[in-house]
Amino acid sequence: MLSYLLFIATIGGIYGLLALSLNLIWGGVGMVNLGLAGFFAVGAYASALLTTVGHAPIAAGWLMALVAGGFAGLVVTLSTTRLREDYLAIVTLGFAEAVRLVASNEIWLTRGTDGISGIPGPWKRALGPDFNGVYFLIVLLAVLVVFFVMRRIDRSPYGRVLRAIREDAQVAQVAGKPVLRFKTEAFVLSAAIAGLAGALYGHFTSYIAPDMFLPLITVYIFLAVASGGTGRPAGALVGAYMVMTLLESSRFFVEWIPGVTAVQRASLKELLIAVALIVVLRLKPSGVLPERVPPAPRPS
Amino acid sequence: MIILQALVNGIVSGTLLAVPAIGFTAMFAVLRFPNFSVSGVATLGAFAGYLAYGAGLQMAGSLAAAFAVAGVAGLAFDKVAHLPLIKQGALPAAIASIATGLILENFVRLGFGNEPRGYDRPIARDVFIGEIRVSPQQLETMGLALLLMLLVFAALAFTRIGKAMRASADNPELAALKGIRPERIATLASFVGMGLVGVGGMLLGLDSSIDPLTGTRILLSLFAAAVLGGLGSVPGAVLGAFLIGMAEELSVLVVGSQYRAAVGFIAILLVLTLRPRGLLGERAY
Numbered sequence: 374m375l376s377y378l379l380f381i382a383t384i385g386g387i388y389g390l391l392a393l394s395l396n397l398i399w400g401g402v403g404m405v406n407l408g409l410a411g412f413f414a415v416g417a418y419a420s421a422l423l424t425t426v427g428h429a430p431i432a433a434g435w436l437m438a439l440v441a442g443g444f445a446g447l448v449v450t451l452s453t454t455r456l457r458e459d460y461l462a463i464v465t466l467g468f469a470e471a472v473r474l475v476a477s478n479e480i481w482l483t484r485g486t487d488g489i490s491g492i493p494g495p496w497k498r499a500l501g502p503d504f505n506g507v508y509f510l511i512v513l514l515a516v517l518v519v520f521f522v523m524r525r526i527d528r529s530p531y532g533r534v535l536r537a538i539r540e541d542a543q544v545a546q547v548a549g550k551p552v553l554r555f556k557t558e559a560f561v562l563s564a565a566i567a568g569l570a571g572a573l574y575g576h577f578t579s580y581i582a583p584d585m586f587l588p589l590i591t592v593y594i595f596l597a598v599a600s601g602g603t604g605r606p607a608g609a610l611v612g613a614y615m616v617m618t619l620l621e622s623s624r625f626f627v628e629w630i631p632g633v634t635a636v637q638r639a640s641l642k643e644l645l646i647a648v649a650l651i652v653v654l655r656l657k658p659s660g661v662l663p664e665r666v667p668p669a670p671r672p673s
Numbered sequence: 674m675i676i677l678q679a680l681v682n683g684i685v686s687g688t689l690l691a692v693p694a695i696g697f698t699a700m701f702a703v704l705r706f707p708n709f710s711v712s713g714v715a716t717l718g719a720f721a722g723y724l725a726y727g728a729g730l731q732m733a734g735s736l737a738a739a740f741a742v743a744g745v746a747g748l749a750f751d752k753v754a755h756l757p758l759i760k761q762g763a764l765p766a767a768i769a770s771i772a773t774g775l776i777l778e779n780f781v782r783l784g785f786g787n788e789p790r791g792y793d794r795p796i797a798r799d800v801f802i803g804e805i806r807v808s809p810q811q812l813e814t815m816g817l818a819l820l821l822m823l824l825v826f827a828a829l830a831f832t833r834i835g836k837a838m839r840a841s842a843d844n845p846e847l848a849a850l851k852g853i854r855p856e857r858i859a860t861l862a863s864f865v866g867m868g869l870v871g872v873g874g875m876l877l878g879l880d881s882s883i884d885p886l887t888g889t890r891i892l893l894s895l896f897a898a899a900v901l902g903g904l905g906s907v908p909g910a911v912l913g914a915f916l917i918g919m920a921e922e923l924s925v926l927v928v929g930s931q932y933r934a935a936v937g938f939i940a941i942l943l944v945l946t947l948r949p950r951g952l953l954g955e956r957a958y
Contacts, residue, residue, distance in 0.1 A: 405764045407709070407771065452946040459707045460904075460945060462767050463896050466709065470893050471938040478931040588889075592775060595768055636786050640779035640885075647772040647779070651754045654769050658761065 379505040385617035386512040387574050391590070392597040392609035393519050394566035400604035400664065401532065402559045403539030405462045408449070409567055409594050411469030414476060414586035416442045416568025417575040418483060421492045424576075431495050435572045442568015446561040454556045469588060476583040488582025492575050508577055515573060516610070519566055523606040528667050535559055536604075536666065589643060593620070596650045602660030611662055619649065674804050679922040685811050686877075687918025688818045693873025693891065694898040694910040695825060700866035702842035702905035704859055706763035710750060710770040711870045711895060713777025715888030718743035718871020719878040720781050726792055736817060736872050743871020744864040746777065751863040774888070782885040789882035814879050821872065822911065825865075829907065838862060842905065890934070894921065897937030901944050903954015912952055 391409060398404040406412070419441035420434030429437075449468050453461045476483045483489065495511065497504050526532045537545040538552055546552045575581045593616050601612020623645050627638045653660075693715055700708050722739035730738065750773040758765040797809040829835040841848040841858040849855055873895075878887050898917045902909025917937060924936045944951060 399764075403764075405768070407768070452942050456945060456949050459701075459763050459767065460900075460949070462707055462709075462764065463900065464941060464945065466771075467893050467896060467938045467941055470889075471935055474932070474935055588771065589775070592772060595771075634786070637783055640782040644776055644779045644783070647775040650772040651769050654758055654765055655754070658765070 376502075376505050379509050381617055381621060383505065383509045383512050383577055384574075385614045386509070386516045387570050387577070388593060388597060388617060389516050389610045389613035390512075390519055390570035390573070391567055391594045392601065392613040393516075393523050393606055394563045394570065395594050395598050396603065396606060396609040397523060397526070397566070398559050398563045399598060400609070401526075401535040401539065402556055403458070404556060404560060405458065406465045406560070406563065406567075407462050407588075407591055408465035408467070408469035408472075410586045410588055410590040411465070411472040412442050412445055412564045412567035413571040413574070413590060414469075414472050414581075414583075415445045416571030417581045417586070418476060418489070418571075419568065420572035421489045421575045421581055422482065424493055425489060425491060431493060431576060434576070435569060438568040438572030439565045440568075442571070443561045443565035445568070446564025447557065449564070450557050450560045454553050454560075466588075469586070469591065473583045473586060476586070483583075486583055488580055488584075489575075490580045492579045492581065494576050494579060497579075512573055512577070515569065519569075520606055520610060527606060531555075533669060589646070592646060592650055596646060596653060598660075599650065599658065600653045600660050602662035602664060603658070604664030605660075605662050608660050608662035608664075612660065615661075616646075619646070675926065676923070678805055679926055680919055681805050681807065683919030683922035684915065685807070685815050685918075686922065687915035688815045688822075689873065689876040690891070690894055690898055690918050691911045691914035692818050692821060692876060693870040693895055694902070694914045695822065695907055696866040696869030696873065697895055698899040698902065698905055698910040699838075699842075699869075699907055700862055701899070702907070703838065703862035703866075704751070704756070704759070706755065706759060706766040706770070707904075708747075708751075708755065708770045708866075709767060709892075710747065710755075710774035710777065711867075712888035712892045713774035713781075714743045714747045714867050714870045715874025715877075715891060716781050716883070716885055717746055717777050717874070717888075718868075719874040719883040719887050720785060721871065722875035723790060723792060723878075723883060732813065733817065736821075736875060739871045739875040740868035743874070744868030747867020747870065748860065748863040750776075751859075751867075756859065778885050778888065785885070787884060789884045791882045792879055794879070811880065814876050818876055821869070825869070825907070834861065893934050893937035893941075894918075895937075897940045900941050901951055903951030905955070906951065906953045909951055909953035 391413060395406060395409060398406055416438035420438040423429045423437045424431055424434040449464055453464050477486050494504060494508065496507065500507055534545065534550050534555055537550065538555055542552050597612035597616040598609050600615055602608025623642050627641045693711065697708065697711050718739035721742035722735040725738035726735040754769045754773050755766045758769050794810055799806045799808045829839060837848065837853045838858050838861065841853055841855060845855055874888050877891055894917055898913035899910050901916060902913030917940060920940065921933045921936045925933060
């Protein structure tokens with residue numbers, strides 16, 4: 374039971390990182406990333422390849438995941454930041470599909486749909502059964518670091534500029550803020566965090582395959598941010614654990630329905646998540662922890 | 674010769690792709706958000722057509738069934754889930770449409786499972802024109818797709834409601850001043866647009882097989898066709914679909930069939946970098 378709870382808490386923490394990443398751009402700047410699963414995958418693969426094929430230390434893999442995720446974010450934003458917001462939606466959604474395509478087909482590199490197994494976990498052999506506990510603490514540490522960075526951004530002049538761009542990019546531009554630079558920076562940082570989350574995921578499960586990075590993950594994270602509270606880092610974290618709770622309880626719920634096959638159970642679960650997202654967006658778009666905009670300091 | 678064959682294949686698949694691309698871009702023009710539930714709607718249309726064809730309807734009748742089921746489902750989701758969110762902006766509606774696409778995909782999976790199914794069409798010998806090979810079925814579906822497109826263009830050009838739709842897409846305020854009721858135009862755009870997407874799902878599934886992910890697989894090509902032609906431009910979507918269809922077939926000769934779908938993504942990035950408004954679109958910022 375304890376190991377099950379630790380497992381849930383760890384995966385929840387990884388979703389929390391993704392939610393913080395999404396919240397930075399969606400809640401912060403009002404940009405969308407419908408390809409979150411793609412950046413998650415880029416980080417997971419970058420770290421897995423560097424540590425298995427490249428025999429690099431795990432910490433180097435995680436660093437690589439940050440860099441790879443950020444670089445992917447840069448590529449995606451370069452062509453779209455000048456454009457209307459819906460173009461970024463299309464490009465990011467396409468990006469996630471393209472990543473899955475490359476991961477399934479570049480067999481020499483990613484071993485295709487077989488996936489990469491044997492991804493090392495930190496001190497896994499020495500820890501034995503305690504591995505899950507220690508790994509949870511590592512993920513918790515990562516979540517806390519990112520959380521405090523996000524909260525710092527939220528309350529800093531930088532965060533105020535981001536929110537100004539969200540409310541009205543034209544006004545921000547007129548006020549002399551380099552809107553494009555802010556948008557690109559925020560998106561790259563957000564994509565880097567998603568990449569890190571992917572690496573933490575891969576080294577925890579020790580196995581990754583293209584099928585683990587379906588658009589469904591993106592829906593989970595949108596549900597997390599929307600239900601927790603868009604624009605508030607704490608809301609993103611709370612939302613991630615709410616989604617995790619919903620996912621796990623729905624698993625017990627669908628197992629309890631008689632006469633359904635495994636495929637039907639899985640699709641019932643996905644249906645439930647999708648319906649939940651629409652209900653939250655329609656009924657409570659501000660989430661359980663609504664955004665609080667701190668007042669700007671007055672010049673003395 | 675092999676290049677010519679690839680171009681012919683590209684024209685065939687481009688014609689089929691043009692049908693859902695028109696639907697997607699027309700909905701975007703009127704409703705002003707990218708409706709990502711097209712993946713689920715295309716799958717739903719493919720399965721509705723499959724059931725109708727299995728029940729003994731002819732090809733045209735099955736396509737009509739695909740149109741009707743997809744149109745009604747798409748319209749219902751627009752009314753219940755997407756359009757109420759448009760007040761908050763295009764993005765919340767777009768996000769919700771990912772969720773509705775997922776609902777439709779899993780609805781189909783619940784009923785049919787993941788196994789691929791074929792339409793069981795009569796087998797006919799391929800015909801050769803010179804050294805170019807085409808199958809009679811390809812010609813039939815292509816003809817039906819062309820007929821459908823002709824109908825859409827005629828409706829947009831000559832009928833009252835078609836003109837009203839174009840006016841509303843062009844300038845909603847001005848159209849409303851002229852007495853065009855925006856809700857009616859939105860309803861029509863949802864129904865016809867999604868109907869076309871459903872038909873497109875069936876057309877593209879006819880040659881191979883269909884499963885719950887049929888719609889997801891055509892998503893990149895569909896977006897690429899719409900973006901290349903200019904998001905919101907119906908003639909642009911047709912042109913874009915032909916170009917993407919041909920580029921995909923030609924790419925098979927160069928990089929192999931597994932990267933067909935990547936062509937769409939690369940095309941989207943290139944178009945948005947070099948000419949964001951697309952070939953026939955108006956503006957993109």
